[in-house]
Amino acid sequence: MSRLNEESLRIANEIINRYPIKKSALIPLLHLAQEQEGWVTDQAMRHIAEILGVTPAEVLGTCSFYEMFKRSPVGEYQVNVCHGISCHLLGAENLLHHAEDTLGIKEGETTQDGKFSLEGVECIAACTEAPCLQVNYRYQNKVTTSDFNELVQEIIDGERSDIPKHGSLAKVRQNISPERLAGIEPVEHAEQPEWLNRNGQDS
Amino acid sequence: MVEPEWARLMTFPHITTSRWEIEDAHTLDRYLETEGYKALTKALTMTPAQVHEEVKKASLLGRGGAGFPAGVKWGFLPENVWPRYLVVNGDESEPGTYKDRILLERDPHQLIEGCLIACYALGLSQCFLYVRGEMAHGQERIANALNEAYEAGYVGKNILGTEFSVDIILHWGAGAYIVGEETALIESLEGNRGMPRLKPPFFPASIGLYGKPTIVNNVETLSNVPWIVLHGGEEFSKIGSEQSTGTRIFAVSGHVNNPGVFEVEFGTTTFRDLIMGDEYGQGIRNGNQMKAFIPGGASAPWFFEEHLDVSLEKSTVDQAGSMLGSGAIVVMDETTDIVRACHNVVRFFSRESCGKCAPCREGTNWLEKILRRIIDGNGRKDDLDLLLDVCDNISPGITWPPKQTTICPLGPSAVSPISSAIKRYRSEFEAYVTLPQTGTSVGIQGGTS
Amino acid sequence: MSETMHSQDLINFTLNGEEVSAANGDNLIDACEKAGVEIPRFCYHKRMNSVGMCRMCIVEVDTGRGPALQPSCMLTVSEGMAVNTESETTKKAQDGVLEFLLLNHPLDCPICDKGGECPLQDQTIAFGPGETRFVEEKRHFEKPISINENVYLDRERCILCDRCTRFADEVVGDPLIHFIDRGNATQVNTFPDDPFASYFSGNVVQICPVGALTAKPYRFKARPWDLEEIESTYPNPLGDRITIQSSRDQVLRFQGLDKESVNWGWLTDKDRFSFQAFQSEYRVQEPLVRGGGLNRPDRNGLGLVASSWSNVLTMATDAIKQTVPDRIAVIGGSRLTNESQYSWTKLAKGIIGTDHVDASLGDELPPQAILGLPKTTVNEVCSAGNTVILIAPDLKEEYGTLYIRLRHAALENDVKIIELSPTETGLSNVAAITLHPRPGEIAKVVHSLLTGEGPVEIGGIPKELILQAHELVKDRDLKVVYGKQSIAESDQPIIEALSLLKRNPNSKFLPLVRRGNAMGAIQMGMAPGLLPGQVTLAEGSEAFNDIWPNLPNKQGMGTEEILQSAADGMIDVLFILGADPLSDFYDPELVEKALTTVKSVISVDLFVNASAYHADIFFPASAFIEVNGSHTNIEGRITPIRKKVTSPGTTRPDWMIAAEIANRLDHDLRIEKPEDVWGELSPRSISHANVSMDSIGATPEGQLLESTDVIELEEIEEISDTRPFDSYSLRLVLAKRMYDRGTVTQMSPSLKEFTGTSQLHINPTDFKAMGIQNGKPVLVTAGDRNLTVLVIPDKRIPRSIAFGYLNQTGEDLRTLLIKGADSIDIRIDPTSRVG
Numbered sequence A: 001m002s003r004l005n006e007e008s009l010r011i012a013n014e015i016i017n018r019y020p021i022k023k024s025a026l027i028p029l030l031h032l033a034q035e036q037e038g039w040v041t042d043q044a045m046r047h048i049a050e051i052l053g054v055t056p057a058e059v060l061g062t063c064s065f066y067e068m069f070k071r072s073p074v075g076e077y078q079v080n081v082c083h084g085i086s087c088h089l090l091g092a093e094n095l096l097h098h099a100e101d102t103l104g105i106k107e108g109e110t111t112q113d114g115k116f117s118l119e120g121v122e123c124i125a126a127c128t129e130a131p132c133l134q135v136n137y138r139y140q141n142k143v144t145t146s147d148f149n150e151l152v153q154e155i156i157d158g159e160r161s162d163i164p165k166h167g168s169l170a171k172v173r174q175n176i177s178p179e180r181l182a183g184i185e186p187v188e189h190a191e192q193p194e195w196l197n198r199n200g201q202d203s
Numbered sequence B: 001m002v003e004p005e006w007a008r009l010m011t012f013p014h015i016t017t018s019r020w021e022i023e024d025a026h027t028l029d030r031y032l033e034t035e036g037y038k039a040l041t042k043a044l045t046m047t048p049a050q051v052h053e054e055v056k057k058a059s060l061l062g063r064g065g066a067g068f069p070a071g072v073k074w075g076f077l078p079e080n081v082w083p084r085y086l087v088v089n090g091d092e093s094e095p096g097t098y099k100d101r102i103l104l105e106r107d108p109h110q111l112i113e114g115c116l117i118a119c120y121a122l123g124l125s126q127c128f129l130y131v132r133g134e135m136a137h138g139q140e141r142i143a144n145a146l147n148e149a150y151e152a153g154y155v156g157k158n159i160l161g162t163e164f165s166v167d168i169i170l171h172w173g174a175g176a177y178i179v180g181e182e183t184a185l186i187e188s189l190e191g192n193r194g195m196p197r198l199k200p201p202f203f204p205a206s207i208g209l210y211g212k213p214t215i216v217n218n219v220e221t222l223s224n225v226p227w228i229v230l231h232g233g234e235e236f237s238k239i240g241s242e243q244s245t246g247t248r249i250f251a252v253s254g255h256v257n258n259p260g261v262f263e264v265e266f267g268t269t270t271f272r273d274l275i276m277g278d279e280y281g282q283g284i285r286n287g288n289q290m291k292a293f294i295p296g297g298a299s300a301p302w303f304f305e306e307h308l309d310v311s312l313e314k315s316t317v318d319q320a321g322s323m324l325g326s327g328a329i330v331v332m333d334e335t336t337d338i339v340r341a342c343h344n345v346v347r348f349f350s351r352e353s354c355g356k357c358a359p360c361r362e363g364t365n366w367l368e369k370i371l372r373r374i375i376d377g378n379g380r381k382d383d384l385d386l387l388l389d390v391c392d393n394i395s396p397g398i399t400w401p402p403k404q405t406t407i408c409p410l411g412p413s414a415v416s417p418i419s420s421a422i423k424r425y426r427s428e429f430e431a432y433v434t435l436p437q438t439g440t441s442v443g444i445q446g447g448t449s
Numbered sequence C: 001m002s003e004t005m006h007s008q009d010l011i012n013f014t015l016n017g018e019e020v021s022a023a024n025g026d027n028l029i030d031a032c033e034k035a036g037v038e039i040p041r042f043c044y045h046k047r048m049n050s051v052g053m054c055r056m057c058i059v060e061v062d063t064g065r066g067p068a069l070q071p072s073c074m075l076t077v078s079e080g081m082a083v084n085t086e087s088e089t090t091k092k093a094q095d096g097v098l099e100f101l102l103l104n105h106p107l108d109c110p111i112c113d114k115g116g117e118c119p120l121q122d123q124t125i126a127f128g129p130g131e132t133r134f135v136e137e138k139r140h141f142e143k144p145i146s147i148n149e150n151v152y153l154d155r156e157r158c159i160l161c162d163r164c165t166r167f168a169d170e171v172v173g174d175p176l177i178h179f180i181d182r183g184n185a186t187q188v189n190t191f192p193d194d195p196f197a198s199y200f201s202g203n204v205v206q207i208c209p210v211g212a213l214t215a216k217p218y219r220f221k222a223r224p225w226d227l228e229e230i231e232s233t234y235p236n237p238l239g240d241r242i243t244i245q246s247s248r249d250q251v252l253r254f255q256g257l258d259k260e261s262v263n264w265g266w267l268t269d270k271d272r273f274s275f276q277a278f279q280s281e282y283r284v285q286e287p288l289v290r291g292g293g294l295n296r297p298d299r300n301g302l303g304l305v306a307s308s309w310s311n312v313l314t315m316a317t318d319a320i321k322q323t324v325p326d327r328i329a330v331i332g333g334s335r336l337t338n339e340s341q342y343s344w345t346k347l348a349k350g351i352i353g354t355d356h357v358d359a360s361l362g363d364e365l366p367p368q369a370i371l372g373l374p375k376t377t378v379n380e381v382c383s384a385g386n387t388v389i390l391i392a393p394d395l396k397e398e399y400g401t402l403y404i405r406l407r408h409a410a411l412e413n414d415v416k417i418i419e420l421s422p423t424e425t426g427l428s429n430v431a432a433i434t435l436h437p438r439p440g441e442i443a444k445v446v447h448s449l450l451t452g453e454g455p456v457e458i459g460g461i462p463k464e465l466i467l468q469a470h471e472l473v474k475d476r477d478l479k480v481v482y483g484k485q486s487i488a489e490s491d492q493p494i495i496e497a498l499s500l501l502k503r504n505p506n507s508k509f510l511p512l513v514r515r516g517n518a519m520g521a522i523q524m525g526m527a528p529g530l531l532p533g534q535v536t537l538a539e540g541s542e543a544f545n546d547i548w549p550n551l552p553n554k555q556g557m558g559t560e561e562i563l564q565s566a567a568d569g570m571i572d573v574l575f576i577l578g579a580d581p582l583s584d585f586y587d588p589e590l591v592e593k594a595l596t597t598v599k600s601v602i603s604v605d606l607f608v609n610a611s612a613y614h615a616d617i618f619f620p621a622s623a624f625i626e627v628n629g630s631h632t633n634i635e636g637r638i639t640p641i642r643k644k645v646t647s648p649g650t651t652r653p654d655w656m657i658a659a660e661i662a663n664r665l666d667h668d669l670r671i672e673k674p675e676d677v678w679g680e681l682s683p684r685s686i687s688h689a690n691v692s693m694d695s696i697g698a699t700p701e702g703q704l705l706e707s708t709d710v711i712e713l714e715e716i717e718e719i720s721d722t723r724p725f726d727s728y729s730l731r732l733v734l735a736k737r738m739y740d741r742g743t744v745t746q747m748s749p750s751l752k753e754f755t756g757t758s759q760l761h762i763n764p765t766d767f768k769a770m771g772i773q774n775g776k777p778v779l780v781t782a783g784d785r786n787l788t789v790l791v792i793p794d795k796r797i798p799r800s801i802a803f804g805y806l807n808q809t810g811e812d813l814r815t816l817l818i819k820g821a822d823s824i825d826i827r828i829d830p831t832s833r834v835g
């Protein structure tokens, strides 16, 4: 079963309620699906389409536009070596080749045991820390080849609990208790907010 | 080396980065201890119009790339159309750019406070904080901060006991540079593919999110707002130069001794200060010579040694033929293979083209392929002219600011590195080119039988 | 943004140095075209929102700040604008774009279906670079993939203009094809294993500017330069304008024709691909008779054997001569052209002398409800800011192109649709509000809608919802689009509702008829008590007496009564004119009995359909692509039908068959060609006064009939009482689907598969509450009738409603109908089945 499970559905509903138009929740829901399975399955896309009242083709259209969504299984650890210009200047290609040799796979591939996938990616906004990489979107800065070896070993040895499995993007989610929610105005027929008329002295 | 005037440089206050050194500044407690949410409290004692006025007086230029004055942009909202939205651009993906992520990770409440003030001033009904997907840590910090702020009554219903109510919704991106472009950002926020809309008619301030008036501002831009409200727009405008006021955060990366992210006075500081100054980049690594530097993110045409004394002022840099863009300075020293560096940047744009416009979708890809071919030793003599002609078809005239046959500036951005590099280092390209001129190229009839 | 305003004011702009004028608000690309300068384009399509995607149309535009390159498809022309479509800069930019578009485009023009009519090819020949500087490998995709039964997609040829995807999403609301992936890898595709299941998919083939989308039924059949074409009308209720394209006397394609008034170039797949049916091997090409005939073999095993024209004509006229006019009846005629309809009415009423003539099959509203209300047009209904009351079957199923027009009006033209429909329909998601009146109770709902008065619940709808709708309609001039929604409901409630709506003096009405030229049939008097030109038999006789010698003097029977008396042995000769009552009339048992009782059943048709199977004599008729004539659509718009190919075998136009029968009855019908009809009719009919064959074809939009106020819908005094609804039952709705077992679908190989199986759809909550097991047929009863049929949960069905499509394979849902009932309640027993 790779439709959204009950827990994901519960979160999904919370998320949907934060947007005036349901379809806005599409990307967050795809993240949820990816979190559940490690990748986005066709069944999950169909399920999301159902939930949001759009067609599966529309879900796929959006899903396939964004690089973070994987539509086939990837490794438990997605290693993204940055090859943006700053990292390029400081040896990103070397690092990437080293990573290929170490993991025994080419860029874009997954190790046979399903542990690692490797990708060369565009700038990840850590340019002063070049060369850098992300494992499941957790940064590793100024990575030397031996740093890389160490990192891989630590992951294999289960010593990197700071890196969650692929898909779980953020460990902290936004929660809004219903009492605190200001409330979503409908896209049509909303009125001017009251405070705009205030004279500013009443607080 | 000439001693820089550090004394002068140090007189300006740190506005956006003031809490970066504080380990737990991202928590609500620490934020409150360091003047946090005072600006909001103050704003709520003012009328919305007064708050807007302060931001106008500050002449706060947008920090996302285009450098448009925020106060003026805010004034573009049509009257009497509701709902209207605030969309925060936290999609930071321009190569070399690294500032919004730190602002999100280290001082999320400052941004939240800025958003609240903007919503208050403009009567915005809802705020969406679009944060680049790959920034997991930033997502967590901002989620945490929002959760705290909601519970403590700073965000949500009846903020600080007033009738001012607004939700701030954290929205995850999912990996697409183009989504940083504001209309693509809006598409993405609507659950669509991040393909830019054409302006006109889709200027977000009039037709934005869900077709409603929308203000799109960069993370850094809004992070300045609490300070402006607290100290007054005028105070802000006294910092920096006349046209480029306040401070700005620059990331200096590449071949410098001390790469880093620095808040400097806007307008008055020079590239030399930033790249060479002891407080900042501390000069080129290994005592090497500089070959080129990118002054404002990968989209910007390159600068060279002779531009070092240009000041970090929007108009000055524009006049010198490039842009400050997103505050990303990437330094290349003499060891840099200029052709490969050029290819690297072009590859970026080719990979990140959304695919909407033929010239960008096909053109950037073609440029990348030609450069790849050159690097692989299969270049021909006329490839340089071909490169430039393809560039010309994407960005007619190859001028600055660029003209474009495309919808958004991404396509023309791929032209910047090529024109810069060929102009200055043509010989390096030629050295790669091994194959002779082809004369007439292969004679395939274009698309006809 | 599409052009919504039709402002009269002109503005001036400079085009290539010359001062020209344009309509204020026009797109620049259109303004230039009107001024005689065609700007190349690929993504722009005037019936869809501009996206400015291909960049081909960029031109230099100066609005006072110096010339800049701008996509002319995204720019509104403005006063003083200087446009240069020929400057060096413009040319260079356009050539550049063309080169970009060709980089990855395969050079397979010689084998491409689009070759010869391909804008990309035309552009390349006209302006293209001639040789490519692109030495790298082109993008590769699997060669044509099938995206549904009718359409192939070749992604290598695609230039990503967004036309097909925009069409699917914007125009028809079926976003089942989409851009997938990004940048240079972008492709159009469906979701894996989800076909492009749209009723309108063929349109994407027509609008694809390259050969990426091709139609399977047309594939490799011909090259554009071998095609001849003629403008005509598809004989469906809207009268969609088409071109018929043929090669070597064979029709190969129908293409939508973009005129302002009706279909805007769009067609449903059912109509577009129906050309296959007319060439079907099952098409009857010679006369047939039951039994011995000329001792010819019964090749089809139908009991009908081939005969000769003279034989069948003699047999038919003998049958007529052997009885009296009152025992002769004619059912059907909606398939015919106006001219053939006139001819048959004249034959029946004027020569044979029977008024038992009815084109309706019991699923249309009565003529007074169709003719007797102030008329409007499709364009008028769709005009900006209108309020439309929609009391109709699902337009997406039955009136595809009208669905498109109304959808556009709602989305782009601020037209507010107040939909009153027993279930959700294709338009519900663009309607301003949808109310679901229970069948039989629509008059009460309309009353409350108009007055804002009523109890807490009206016809199954909470009053608050009706009040919301009331706010939208009060004080507004209404445009009412109406038709019979379900055959499980009597006409009375709708007639009463219409009568209420008519009280608003500014309301205007657009009636929906079910069959092709049913409007023409009524206009031509193919109903009991009517004569051509919207007059009654009583009032019109005088005008026609001179040329219709045997006009009966009392009103005859309608279809239902005809069938009843036929079943009772009171009819000796029954003509069935291009109709299939056995499949379409609500009481098949009655039809069966009638057909087996009548002495001579005479069918005039293209195929031996279920009813014609019972015929004693079969006249093979020509299809609309084989005849000249005209068509009347629901607006009363007459447009030409033009012959493109030779009628196969010895088939003949319907009017000619009528003329020959008349001849054998020793009468001259005086119709030797379709034109003759107008010679007779225009002097005698006020509404057709200015119509002639020439005038019909003379204007691009055809000719609108004048409406007369001879026939008027009667005022009602009071709304009839309705049967109380018991909450243990479900109220039945039976409607049509686009694809059914009708001959056009069945005889078109690529459409046939789309017919579904009979089942009843009910609300998921009801489904659950009843404890129905998924996938198991259950016993359904209505009074003393019952049926075992599959029942499925369907969100589009409101609670307490059971919905089914007619004429699908499997069980015949008409079994549940009770004669004379104003509505029908059914019960479902989830546990038992009829053994």
Ligand SMILES: Cc1cc2nc3c(=O)[nH]c(=O)nc-3n(C[C@H](O)[C@H](O)[C@H](O)COP(=O)(O)O)c2cc1C
Pocket (backbone or CB within 6 Å): B061, B062, B063, B064, B065, B066, B067, B068, B070, B089, B090, B091, B092, B093, B094, B177, B178, B179, B180, B181, B182, B183, B216, B217, B218, B219, B221, B222, B408, B409, B410
């Ligand atoms: C290709 C492209 C990428 C962009 N990326 C970003 C970005 O990552 N972050 C950002 O704030 N602005 C980005 N922008 C600029 C935005 O379109 C927009 O101008 C900005 O968010 C406005 O905010 P500001 O006025 O506060 O600067 C980008 C623009 C383009 C054309």
Ligand code: SF4
Pocket (backbone or CB within 6 Å): B178, B195, B196, B352, B353, B354, B355, B356, B357, B358, B360, B361, B406, B407, B408, B409, B410, B411, B412
């Ligand atoms: S220029 Fe490139 S990125 Fe921008 S809209 Fe066009 S195709 Fe997309």
Ligand code: FES
Pocket (backbone or CB within 6 Å): C040, C041, C042, C043, C044, C051, C052, C053, C054, C055, C056, C057, C058, C071, C072, C073, C074
């Ligand atoms: S026709 Fe204008 S951009 Fe395609």
